[in-house]
Amino acid sequence: xxxxxxxxxxxxxxxxxxxxxxxxxxxxxxxxxxxxxxxxxxxxxxxxxxxxxxxxxxxxxxxxxxxxxxxxxxxxxxxxxxxxxxxxxxxxxxxxxxxxxxxxxxxxxxxxxxxxxxxxxxxxxxxxxxxxxxxxxxxxxxxxxxxxxxxxxxxxxxxxxxxxxxxxxxxxxxxxxxxxxxxxx
Numbered sequence: 001x002x003x004x005x006x007x008x009x010x011x012x013x014x015x016x017x018x019x020x021x022x023x024x025x026x027x028x029x030x031x032x033x034x035x036x037x038x039x040x041x042x043x044x045x046x047x048x049x050x051x052x053x054x055x056x057x058x059x060x061x062x063x064x065x066x067x068x069x070x071x072x073x074x075x076x077x078x079x080x081x082x083x084x085x086x087x088x089x090x091x092x093x094x095x096x097x098x099x100x101x102x103x104x105x106x107x108x109x110x111x112x113x114x115x116x117x118x119x120x121x122x123x124x125x126x127x128x129x130x131x132x133x134x135x136x137x138x139x140x141x142x143x144x145x146x147x148x149x150x151x152x153x154x155x156x157x158x159x160x161x162x163x164x165x166x167x168x169x170x171x172x173x174x175x176x177x178x179x180x181x182x183x184x185x
Contacts, residue, residue, distance in 0.1 A: 004096060006146025007089070013152070015089040019161065020109075022085055027108030027182045029123060030084035033098045034058045041098035046177040049126040049170045054078045055103050067133065075169055076131040079103050082165035083110050086153070090145045099144045102165050106182050110162045120185040125174030127185070135165045 032044040034057045047055050054060040054073075065074040080102040087097045087105055097105060104123070109115065119130045141164070142150040153164040 004091070004093065007148060009148040009152060012089065012148060015085075016157070016161075019083060019085045019089065019163070020111075022083055022107060022109040024109045024114050025184050027106050029104065029176060029178050029180045029182060030107050031094075031097055031105035032176065032178055033103050033105075035060075035101065035103070038063070043098060044178075046124075046175055047103070048173075048175055049079075049128075050173050051170055054170065058103060074133070076133050077135075077167045078169045079128060079167070080135055080165055081106060081110065081128070081168050083108065083163070086163050086165075090149050096144075100141070100165075104176070108182050108184075110166050112160050112162060115162075115166070115184065120171065121168070122183045122185055123174075124176040124180045125172075126170060126176050127172035127174075128168040129171045131167045131169050133167045134159065135162070135167050137164050 032047045034042040034044055034047065034055055036042060036057055037059055050056055060078060061073045064071045065077060067074045067077065081104045082100055082102040084105040084107045087100055091097055115130055117130055117132045121128045137150040137153045152158055158164065
């Protein structure tokens with residue numbers, strides 16, 4: 001298997017118009033991923049979202065968070081959600097999408113303007129709420145997608161458009177399936 005080709009900043013910036021044209025009010029679930037343990041990914045066709053556990057079978061709760069004083073799981077970071085157009089730009093080979101580490105990949109405008117903190121998203125029978133903690137690229141993201149990709153998603157434009165994605169919490173449990181419509185409430 002050959003090493004993935006990392007895009008240059010110019011190539012990444014050339015994709016901004018396509019990303020900006022993501023559906024604003026109604027989109028679609030393109031990928032669901034469960035992380036049962038560190039560095040492990042399972043691609044799903046459907047997922048159960050639970051108020052206390054998050055995405056069932058995911059390690060969110062057991063992994064905990066450095067952002068919490070006691071190291072417990074941060075309820076404001078229960079789910080990581082990414083725009084599928086961003087990951088498609090970064091990784092044209094869809095088998096590499098789960099490496100980003102998010103659980104839900106949506107064809108939906110997740111920008112700060114289109115989806116401010118507190119926005120609710122109805123997906124399948126579940127409802128999520130966008131939370132305030134930022135979701136930013138890190139050294140793992142750089143290793144998987146390149147230095148320019150890290151700079152791209154963490155840039156001022158990248159933060160405004162939430163190119164790295166966003167954090168959310170579950171406010172109504174339910175089942176979510178690939179292909180489900182996502183509606184901003």
